[in-house]
Amino acid sequence: MTDDVTLLRAVHDMYDTMDPPPADLADRVLFTLQLEDLEFELMRLEEALQPAGARGPETASTVTFSAESLTVMVTVSDSGPHRRRIDGWIAPGGALRVELRTPRGVHETQADADGRFAFAEVPSGLVQIMIHPTTGAEVPLHRPVVTPPVQL
Numbered sequence: 001m002t003d004d005v006t007l008l009r010a011v012h013d014m015y016d017t018m019d020p021p022p023a024d025l026a027d028r029v030l031f032t033l034q035l036e037d038l039e040f041e042l043m044r045l046e047e048a049l050q051p052a053g054a055r056g057p058e059t060a061s062t063v064t065f066s067a068e069s070l071t072v073m074v075t076v077s078d079s080g081p082h083r084r085r086i087d088g089w090i091a092p093g094g095a096l097r098v099e100l101r102t103p104r105g106v107h108e109t110q111a112d113a114d115g116r117f118a119f120a121e122v123p124s125g126l127v128q129i130m131i132h133p134t135t136g137a138e139v140p141l142h143r144p145v146v147t148p149p150v151q152l
Contacts, residue, residue, distance in 0.1 A: 046064040075088075107119055
């Protein structure tokens with residue numbers, strides 16, 4: 001073995017020991033790549049708020065995502081062991097189809113005319129929200145709008 005190969009192997013081993021990749025990295029990448037419709041607008045994570053004065057296990061948090069066409073705010077709260085409830089609001093409000101993607105499957109609901117939607121029993125883990133253009137909705141979307149994957 002050459003000195004360069006030995007040195008590079010030592011650097012690799014050091015990083016693999018000191019800062020290994022997350023165990024679920026491959027699953028997270030594959031989850032993100034599974035979007036069926038590659039023509040979408042990706043939202044940005046704007047703000048994540050924890051409850052004021054919270055101590056101990058987190059009971060609720062609020063996350064805001066934004067894109068050029070709309071903003072989505074969601075509140076995540078515990079609904080049981082390894083289960084979460086998601087309450088969301090789309091602005092501007094409109095009766096749009098909302099899809100919640102998880103590694104275990106897809107859940108769908110319809111936001112009401114004010115843009116409010118909810119998912120009552122969501123397994124904790126990686127999720128992604130996709131808002132779809134909906135015929136007759138007052139909010140004109142030209143393509144789906146999707147959040148980055150987030151961990152619940």
